[in-house]
Amino acid sequence: MTTDLMFWFIAISSLLGLGFAWYFYQEMMKIDEGTDTMKKIALYVRRGAMSFLKQQYRVVIIVFIIMAIFFAILSYGFNLQNHWVPFAFLTGGFFSGLAGFLGMKTATYASARTANEASKSLNAGLKIAFRSGAVMGLVVVGLALLDISIWYKILDFFVEEADQKHKMIMITTTMLTFGMGASLQALFARVGGGIYTKAADVGADLVGKVEAGIPEDDPRNPATIADNVGDNVGDVAGMGADLYESYVGSILATASLGAAAYFGSEWSNDIQIKAIFAPMLIAALGILLSILGIFVVRTKEGANMKQLMRSLERGVFTSSFLIAIGTFVIFYLLDLPNWLNLSFAVIVGLVVGLVIGFGTEYYTSSAFKPTQRIAEAGQTGPATVIISGIGIGMVSTALSVFAIVVGILLSFLLAANFDMANLSNGLYGVGIAAVGMLSTLGITLASDAYGPIADNAGGNAEMSKLGPEVRKRTDALDALGNTTAATGKGFAIGSAALTALALLASYIEEIRIGLIRVGNTTIEIGGQAINTADASITDFMAYYNIHLMNPKVLVGVFIGSVMTFVFCGLTMNAVGRAAQKMVTEVRRQFREIKGILTGEAEPDYERCVEISTKGAQMEMIFPSLMAVIIPIFTGLIIGVPGIMGLLTGGLGSGFVLAVFMANSGGAWDNAKKYVEEGNFGGKGSDTHKATVVGDTVGDPFKDTSGPSLNILIKLMTMVSIVMAGLTAVFSLL
Amino acid sequence: MTTDLMFWFIAISSLLGLGFAWYFYQEMMKIDEGTDTMKKIALYVRRGAMSFLKQQYRVVIIVFIIMAIFFAILSYGFNLQNHWVPFAFLTGGFFSGLAGFLGMKTATYASARTANEASKSLNAGLKIAFRSGAVMGLVVVGLALLDISIWYKILDFFVEEADQKHKMIMITTTMLTFGMGASLQALFARVGGGIYTKAADVGADLVGKVEAGIPEDDPRNPATIADNVGDNVGDVAGMGADLYESYVGSILATASLGAAAYFGSEWSNDIQIKAIFAPMLIAALGILLSILGIFVVRTKEGANMKQLMRSLERGVFTSSFLIAIGTFVIFYLLDLPNWLNLSFAVIVGLVVGLVIGFGTEYYTSSAFKPTQRIAEAGQTGPATVIISGIGIGMVSTALSVFAIVVGILLSFLLAANFDMANLSNGLYGVGIAAVGMLSTLGITLASDAYGPIADNAGGNAEMSKLGPEVRKRTDALDALGNTTAATGKGFAIGSAALTALALLASYIEEIRIGLIRVGNTTIEIGGQAINTADASITDFMAYYNIHLMNPKVLVGVFIGSVMTFVFCGLTMNAVGRAAQKMVTEVRRQFREIKGILTGEAEPDYERCVEISTKGAQMEMIFPSLMAVIIPIFTGLIIGVPGIMGLLTGGLGSGFVLAVFMANSGGAWDNAKKYVEEGNFGGKGSDTHKATVVGDTVGDPFKDTSGPSLNILIKLMTMVSIVMAGLTAVFSLL
DSSP, rough: OOOOHHHHHHHHHHHHHHHHHHHHHHHTTTSOOSSSSHHHHHHHHHHHHHHHHHHHHHHHHHHHHHHHHHHHHIIIIIIISTTHHHHHHHHHHHHHHHHHHHHHHHHHHHHHHHHHHHHHOOOHHHHHHHHHHHHHHHHHHHHHHHHHHHHHHHHHHHHOOHHHHHHHHHHEEEEEEEEHHHHHHHHHHHHHHHHHHHHHHHHHIIIIIIIIIOOOOOOTTTTTHHHHIIIIIIIIIHHHHHHHHHHHHHHHHHHHHHHHHSTTTTSOOOHHHHHHHHHHHHHEEEEHHHHHHHHHHOOOOOHHHHHHHHHHHHHHHHHHHHHHHHHHHHHHHHHHHTTHHHHHHHHHHHHHHHHHHHHHHHHOOOOOOHHHHHHGGGGOHHHHHHHHHHHHHHHHHHHHHHHHHHHHHHHHHHTTTOOTOHHHHHHHHHHHHHHHHTTTHHHHHHHHHHHHHHHHHHHHHTTTTOHHHHHHHHHHHHHHHHHHHHHHHHHHHHHHHHHHHHHHHHHHHHHHHHHHHHHHOEEEEEEEEEEETTTOOHHHHHHOOOOOHHHHHHHHHHHHHHHHHHHHHHHHHHHHHHHHHHHHHHHHHHHTTTTTTTTOOOOOOHHHHHHHHHHHHHHHHHHHHHHHHHHHHHHHHHHHHHHHHHHHHHHHHHHHHHHHHHHHHHHHHHHHHHHHHTGOOOSSSSHHHHHHHHHHHHHIEEEEEEHHHHHHHHHHHHHHHHHHEEEEEEEEO | OEEEEEEHHHHHHHHHHHHHHHHHHHHHHHHHOOOOHHHHHHHOOOOHHHHHHHHHHHHHHHEEEEEEHHHIIIITOOSSSTHHHHOOOOOOHHHHHHHHHHHHHHHHHHHHHHEEEEEEEEHHHHHHHHHHHHHHHHHHHHHHHHHHHHHHHHHHHHOOOOSHHHHHHHHEEEEEEEEHHHHHHHHHHHHHHHHHHHHHHHHHIIIIIIIOOOOEEEEEEEEHHHHHIIIIIIIIIIIHHHHHHHHHHHHHHHHHHHHHHSSTTTTEEEEEEHHHHHHHHHHHHHHHHHHHHHHHOOOOOTTOOHHHHHHHHHHHHHHHHHHHHHHHHHHHHTTTTTHHHHHHHHHHHHHHHHHHHHHHHHHHHHHHHHHHHHHHHGGGGGHHHHHHHHHHHHHHHHHHHHHHHHHHHHHHHHHTTOTTTOOOHHHHHHHHHHHHHHTTTTHHHHHHHHHHHHHHHHHHHTTOOOOOHHHHHHHHHHHHHHHHHHHHHHHHHHHHHHHHHHHHHHHHHHHHHHHHHOOOOEEETEEEETTTOOOOHHHHHHHHTTTTTOOHHHHHHHHHHHHHHHHHHHHHHHHHHHHHHHHHHHHHHHSTOOOOOTTTTOOOOHHHHHHHHHHHHHHHHHHHHHHHHHHHHHHHHHHHOOOOHHHHHHHHHHHHHHHHHHHHHHHHHHHHHHHHTTTOOOTTTTHHHHHHHHHHHHHHHEEEEEEHHHHHHHHHHHHHHHHHHHHHHOOOO
8 A cells, every 4th residue: 555545545534434423413403303392401401511611611722822832932942842742732632622522512412302203212212312422423533533634744744854764753753742632631521521510410419319309300400401411511522532532542652653663774664654554544444334333223113122232232343343354454455564463453452342341341230240239238228338339349440450461461462473572563562452442433432422312312301391201212222322331431441551551652752752852862771872763662761770670660650659549539529529519509599499399480500500610610620730740740850760650650550440430430320220120129218328329429430530540541641752852851860 | 786786685675575565464464354244245355356366367377388388399399499488487477476466365355454444544544555555566576576586596597608698688588488477467367357347347337326226335236246356356466467567577678678788899798787687776776765655655643635645645756756866876886888878768767657647647637627528528418428538538648659759769869878870778778767667666556556455445334334434534545546546557558668669679689599599690681691699680670671661560560550459349348248247147136136125135246256257257368368379470470570560560559549548437437526526417417327327438448458458568579579489480471
């Protein structure tokens, strides 16, 4: 394949993805939104969601501008960075935000329509919800590849380097900056959205369900609109930005590893460029196969739940299966030296994602022992529900780590031709596995994003008093989404670990470039001078003493570990505080606005939306900025070994903590549902009340702190990569 | 100082410590145990505690014998280990168990006597409880130094090596095996005791307080004796074995680092021996000053709470202050090359311990904002209590890690004469800081162990119906103990982190010896052959590729991190299951034995004791053995880099997780007490009920999983050290 052919295949795939997203969006918009009440409620939710995003972007833009100025000073003032950094950083943030925005816009238009269609049939509801989810999926992958393509062309045109080999390293590492923009925006979106949604959810539940005794989504609850807005800003916009970041991060990290691994005297320019394009080509093929998979998801009229489930699975599995085959074709056509092994690395990535997804399902689905045991523990009250939920969540991390560990070793060995010392090629294999894992994101994200749409449709149906059979159908759609979402989560969390590991290697490449930039063309190791441009990863390890007995490394590991815990603690506290404010407001409305509970007066929904918005904005800033500031200061004080320690410690603790929090939260949620299905006394029993406590604790676990950790890990690495120029040449100790 | 003088100073200090322990024990035994009911209850508790230990030791002995045989095969069969290993391992376990046993025996004799004395005056109660706690403190430090002295003499006599320098490395690294025995026994004691005490506590509370509505320690509750037994087997015997292990571990690790750091052409034999003796001398001086401090703790008759507190603090601070000065004298007399810097490293250790202790108090005492905020969150129910408790616990880890990080860097820089590359000497400094932190263990442990004695005295007073004023006094004593215990916990947790770090360096020494043992007298690095005996730590890092881009290291970090979570999860689940059994039994007794609740029939206490005992025994085995087996297999599969990664990952995550769990648990406990003092509605209010849930969840956090983690981290390192001979020469990948 020629470079042009590869480039156009990628660019056209991305445009096709965006085109189909537009088509599905138009198709959805044609459908009737239902009764006037339905329209009104949808409008309330849409308005609340948009006002949140407006506020959010206002804050985020200020942070981005300050950081861009800082980067501009570093690059233009001190020549410590590539001159493209500030721009790449800004566009990464912009596109990540745009992906979330478009996904959310679609979701807020789709929910009333889904409710309306669900009043006709389950199948009609599924179709509209899933297709609207697909808009999000395709927008994310389409924008990502489009952005990558454009930047590649720009840099290819402007970057001037003596030889082609160095040029490619320069291009790919510069593009990583664009990843940092995406990560920072994603963290804000996840944390802000996560705090919003859980503050509203917890607040609405505590006063509404527990104190006033009114059901979920009851229009008499002043926080109910805020709760529905929360699903959109947290689960849709937040998730969109998050997965955009994961997708882009894995592709760019792998491309940069490809440029480094296939660099040097043994490789030709041609092979290096192919290694760079390989992850993008896999992603491009993934877009095409995702579109195909989305069309596979359709059932006959009158299909039952099981058939719907099959239909959804068929879509995802068709895409996954074809990508597995397609990978071999791509690598064969690329004719990379170890193409067969690299193809198997993609399979390793796909399998690891599936195993983690399966583990998530086993530990969080009420069909299995662990979650049932949590429900059983509810018989002795809320304390035992919490103890067993935490216990099971912690134990559940073993399976995910086992899968990741085996995945890392296998993909490394495959790509390194079974030579453990062949670091560059092995690490490229780890990156390729991450890309493989995320290659079907277009469709897995569709089945992920459709969950909150169905959830909101349920809320709309409830508030519009559409009758219990509609609510039952939207609940069925929601439950269906939970299962596919478990798989989706597995892919997101697994790919984060692999990508972060690949990014570690990219960090070393940035250090190399940083050294060269300031004129350190040789590094001295054990008295021997080695050309900086030719030094291996192992050489850099020796040069900076990045080994495990260096106290700087060990201290870095401590800092990295503690950052993940402090980050979770801060976001948990933020949810607690924001929820408290919501509780106070809802209580005030019940007290002051007479006639709310009898349905005679309408509560002040907007005030609750405003409180959640303000609470989330204020609380999101500190934990997010911590992720930027601590790596910078660690680098300035204890240098490259400290940063490497920090990133490794953060990766180790953060991955395990993320799996723990996601699984505990999910298991609590489903344990409650299990009791509601009539087990251990059913709805309203003391056991049920005990499991409701578990579910409430689990909310910030699984929807705020847990998923944000994935981004935190990568953002810390991205920040270090962007700051590498400074760290390479200066540290206090 | 001559070697003999140093040796006898250490041996005599240890005997003096044991002598005073015997004296305090005799003094306590002379006091009257009180009424017949008091005696009977004390007997029940004592019998229950002893029967638990008997059962426990029966299981532990089997494990020890199997492991000793395994070690014997490795050393005698394959020459992969020193021939002393199996014996040293067994005595370590024996002495650790003995320390716990003697402490617990004293505590079970002291509780009724404390209740009896407390019925006379607060001051009399304080004296007897504190002196009984001192028995434990002095037994632990006395036995530890005695054991170390004996083994030193034996090995000094038998070990035959060509030159003195190698001989000392052989001796000190062999003695570490003895540390592994202590660690393994300590882990069993902490986990077994921790599960026992919390299963009984949670079980007693859930049915007694919540369901039957009878107060704590009410004799009508069948689980109440088991609950009191639990305080003894968990908080006394478990803590005794734990701190014996910490104390011995820090001294032995530092001695072995001393042998390595002051080894080679620049140092004389004399200096090497002094560096080995230094940590023991500091510890010996600490014993003498602890005895002094214990005698300082006395107040005038009629002293109020504040004066009692001052008195206790005066004891601890007198010892700490004098040890700070004494350290300078010791190092000056030893005339080590950088004696002044080393003395300051001890001060660093003491200060870090104090900072962590202060942090623990700030985050867990109801006198400060964080705990008050948890109590406040109780107003919106148990869910927000849990969320804010977890949030605050996670955030609280920042301070402890900051203290440890600064402590590591400072003590390293001091001992390395501010040369970051001087690894051996720097790491020796970290060890010295750990020893300094634990040097006053004699008295800090006294004020730690006296807490559960006062607690049990309260239980005895309640059950013997001694009247509310006695209970009030024992509660005051208990509360007093909580504050000093916070400081004690800070020292235990901080020293664990520093010791584990020092043990990492000892691991490398064991690897060196392992290589030499099998005849690898040279190692090749970058084409250059280096004498194994002379190779530096950095050389070994290069030889085994123990850098942060080696996938084996990264995979090891993941495994180490996940082990700490899985371990906590397993122990949490164990408490949950064992508590469940207790609940079922108590409910059965209330149902089947008529007249329990009216006080006409006596419940079957022994059955509850038996259930707790069996539950704890069964549940303790798997998590404890995991700590032994996983490092062995990791070593066999991914070798030395994998092990180093595992230990680092485990240390990073484990330390942070331990601080988090201890602080969350402590804060929940005190938030409940804060509400009971009349805040936010006081006892019996909904807020109170919500905080009781937090307290129950916190029980396994702070008394089972959290404190066991300290031991887990070190045991994993000890196991790796003992298995180093095998790992040095064999691994699958």
